[in-house]
Each structure stands twice: as C-alpha cells, then as structure tokens.
Amino acid sequence: MATAVIQAPAPASGTRLAVLPPLAVYVHLPWCVRKCPYCDFNSHEARGALPEDEYVDALIADLESALPAVWGRRVHTVFLGGGTPSLFAARSIDRLLAAIRARLALDPDAEVTLEANPGTVEAGRFRDFRAAGVNRLSLGVQSFDDGCLASLGRIHGAREAHRAVEIAAQSFANFNIDLMYALPGQDEAGARRDAQAAIASGAPHVSAYHLTIEPNTLFATRPPPLPDEDAAAAIHDAVEATLAAAGFRHYETSAHARAGHECRHNLNYWRFGDYLGIGAGAHAKISFPDRVVREARARTPAEYMRRVAAGAQVVERREVARGELAFEFMMNAFRLTEGFAPALFTERTGLAIAAVAAPLARAEAKGLAVVGPTLVRPTERGRRYLNDLLELFLDSGPEGSR
Numbered sequence: 299m300a301t302a303v304i305q306a307p308a309p310a311s312g313t314r315l316a317v318l319p320p321l322a323v324y325v326h327l328p329w330c331v332r333k334c335p336y337c338d339f340n341s342h343e344a345r346g347a348l349p350e351d352e353y354v355d356a357l358i359a360d361l362e363s364a365l366p367a368v369w370g371r372r373v374h375t376v377f378l379g380g381g382t383p384s385l386f387a388a389r390s391i392d393r394l395l396a397a398i399r400a401r402l403a404l405d406p407d408a409e410v411t412l413e414a415n416p417g418t419v420e421a422g423r424f425r426d427f428r429a430a431g432v433n434r435l436s437l438g439v440q441s442f443d444d445g446c447l448a449s450l451g452r453i454h455g456a457r458e459a460h461r462a463v464e465i466a467a468q469s470f471a472n473f474n475i476d477l478m479y480a481l482p483g484q485d486e487a488g489a490r491r492d493a494q495a496a497i498a499s500g501a502p503h504v505s506a507y508h509l510t511i512e513p514n515t516l517f518a519t520r521p522p523p524l525p526d527e528d529a530a531a532a533i534h535d536a537v538e539a540t541l542a543a544a545g546f547r548h549y550e551t552s553a554h555a556r557a558g559h560e561c562r563h564n565l566n567y568w569r570f571g572d573y574l575g576i577g578a579g580a581h582a583k584i585s586f587p588d589r590v591v592r593e594a595r596a597r598t599p600a601e602y603m604r605r606v607a608a609g610a611q612v613v614e615r616r617e618v619a620r621g622e623l624a625f626e627f628m629m630n631a632f633r634l635t636e637g638f639a640p641a642l643f644t645e646r647t648g649l650a651i652a653a654v655a656a657p658l659a660r661a662e663a664k665g666l667a668v669v670g671p672t673l674v675r676p677t678e679r680g681r682r683y684l685n686d687l688l689e690l691f692l693d694s695g696p697e698g699s700r
Contacts, residue, residue, distance in 0.1 A: 637675025
C-alpha cells in the first residue's frame with residue numbers, strides 16, 4: 299500500500315511570475331559498477347543484470363504522470379545522469395529519448411548529455427548513443443594518474459582514461475571531462491599534468507572539482523591523507539591557471555569551457571530555470587505563475603519502480619516559501635562568474651531586487667560581490683568564499699531579513 303506524499307503546508311507565497319523559466323529534463327539512472335569511496339550521490343552497485351526494460355518503463359510512466367505540470371512548455375536540454383548511465387544499452391537510451399520526444403516539445407537542437415565512465419567505454423556503444431540522439435558526453439575521468447585513480451577507488455586506470463577520451467572524441471564534437479583535484483598524494487605539478495592532459499584531449503569543456511569528504515561515504519569513516527589547506531589552494535590555482543592559459547573560460551564555480559561549449563543544462567540550473575526530474579532519487583523544480591514547487595522521487599531503484607506502479611513515486615512535494623526564493627536564486631546564480639542581471643532575479647522569483655538590497659549591500663561592503671544597476675556578480679573573493687557570500691541571504695526577502 300502506497301504511503302502518502304510528504305507535503306509541507308502550502309504557504310501563501312503571493313509569488314507572481316510574468317513568464318515561466320526555461321525547462322530542462324533530468325533523468326537519473328542510478329546504477330554503477332562500484333561505489334566510489336568519496337561518492338555521496340544516489341548511486342547503487344549493479345549486482346547481476348540490470349532491469350533495464352523495467353526501469354525504462356518506470357521512467358516513461360513517471361514522465362507521463364508529470365506531464366500536467368509542464369504541459370505545453372518547450373524543453374531545451376536533457377541530461378542523463380547517475381550512477382553510470384553508460385551501463386545501459388544504447389537501445390534503452392534510444393527508447394527513453396524517443397519517449398521524451400513523443401511526449402514533450404523538445405527543441406530540435408536540444409542539448410542531450412549522457413554521463414559515462416572510462417571503465418564502461420566501448421567505441422560501438424558510443425556511436426550507438428550518438429545515433430540515439432545523445433549529442434554531448436560527460437566523462438568521469440577524475441584523473442589521468444594511476445596513483446591518484448587508485449587512491450580514489452576508480453575502476454579504470456590512466457590508459458583506460460586516455461582511451462575513453464579518444465573514443466568519445468570520435469563520436470562527439472561536444473564532450474566534457476570531469477577532473478578532481480587536491481587528491482591524496484597530489485601536488486601542484488600532478489594537478490597541472492591532469493589539466494594539461496584534458497586540454498590535449500581536445501575536450502571543449504572541463505569540470506574541475508575539489509575533492510571533499512562528504513558524510514555517509516567510505517572516506518568519511520576512513521579519510522585518506524589529503525593536501526593541507528594551503529597546498530589545496532595552490533593546487534586549485536594551478537588548475538585554473540592552466541585551463542585559462544589554454545583558452546578555457548571559467549564561467550561557473552567548477553566549469554571551464556571553450557567559447558560556445560558551456561553546458562546549457564547546467565546554465566539553466568545556475569540561472570534558476572526549471573527542471574523536471576524523473577528516476578530514482580531525482581529532484582524537480584517547477585514554476586507556475588503563482589508558485590514554485592520542488593519535488594523528490596523515491597531514492598532506491600526497487601522502491602522507485604514499485605511506487606511508480608502505484609502512482610506514488612513523488613515522496614516529497616513542497617511549495618518554496620516566498621522568503622526562501624531569494625536565497626535559492628542566489629545559491630545558484632552566484633556560482634556564475636559573470637553573475638546575473640537584476641531583471642533576471644525578478645523574472646525568476648517574482649521579487650523586486652529591492653527585496654535583497656540589504657544583503658547585497660553587505661556583500662559589496664565585505665568585498666564578496668560587485669553590485670551595479672545592470673549586473674550583480676561575485677568577486678574573486680566571493681567565488682572563493684561562496685558559503686560566506688550565500689549566508690548573507692539566508693532568511694532574506696519579504697518574510698525575513700537580517
């Protein structure tokens with residue numbers, strides 16, 4: 299018997315949006331070969347054959363049940379994340395994308411991204427993904443160094459990483475390489491070599507993430523020896539400088555791209571756009587003219603598929619309170635190096651920029667942001683100390699300020 303959706307009392311938000319934000323679709327494919335010791339994502343080790351057909355059936359049913367909330371809206375990007383979506387056969391990805399195209403108004407030039415790991419790469423499979431409609435690949439390389447990869451518990455080595463990138467480049471003009479830095483035993487020179495290898499691969503987009511120890515991970519219980527704070531800061535600077543010198547623009551906290559290759563799906567997140575999330579553990583943000591709603595699906599694959607069959611896959615649904623909208627917008631928009639226009643804040647939240655005048659003034663006084671009539675952007679200090687910047691906007695807005 300299905301349990302009730304956890305639903306917070308709907309606040310009288312009074313939100314009024316003149317135009318709805320762009321809409322994206324996120325699909326979660328939760329299985330991976332082996333759970334990495336640093337990973338706190340909703341991923342589950344594959345044990346035996348994957349229930350691909352049953353899971354795709356559930357995704358399609360989930361999508362159909364969500365259609366009334368997004369009916370008539372155009373979809374600009376699709377992102378297949380995980381887990382390791384490349385574990386799925388190309389025929390399953392083809393069926394899923396065909397179902398999305400049949401039910402939603404998908405842009406003809408929509409960006410369609412699929413995540414893959416080097417340990418699951420096959421040239422034929424990548425070609426088939428491309429034929430199915432995937433036009434952007436995101437490779438979880440993390441490092442091109444065997445020692446660093448072993449310390450991260452990755453299932454691939456440096457040779458497999460280089461080979462995966464070569465295969466990706468054969469089928470995809472647009473692909474991303476994920477790198478991690480400040481790794482166990484890594485120094486500036488090692489991090490720089492990783493960035494140089496990513497550049498040499500021809501990838502037009504590189505996402506570079508600082509390794510952090512997250513709760514509920516193996517590293518949280520048995521942390522590895524990591525570079526100290528000063529060494530990690532120097533490694534961070536070395537990675538950024540290496541990518542910048544090669545012509546990559548650092549357009550978001552962790553994202554670097556050549557001109558025209560910014561990730562459109564992620565930009566929609568940072569600009570407080572909408573996204574429909576389907577799949578185990580997927581989250582959604584959907585705007586209506588008078589409210590903004592967030593949803594979460596059941597986390598484990600088995601529970602998710604059971605709940606979809608019962609029409610109860612959404613386990614949490616809440617309307618974002620008017621007083622929370624400013625913080626949620628800033629939490630995303632301040633990740634962008636270029637910042638945002640005050641008009642975008644009003645368009646996406648329904649609030650006048652005057653609602654956050656006080657915290658913006660404090661941010662500028664602390665050297666964390668530059669505030670102008672047509673642009674608000676984080677300073678270099680604000681990007682480095684993003685949490686300090688965002689704290690200024692907690693409880694800001696019509697229902698609370700400080």
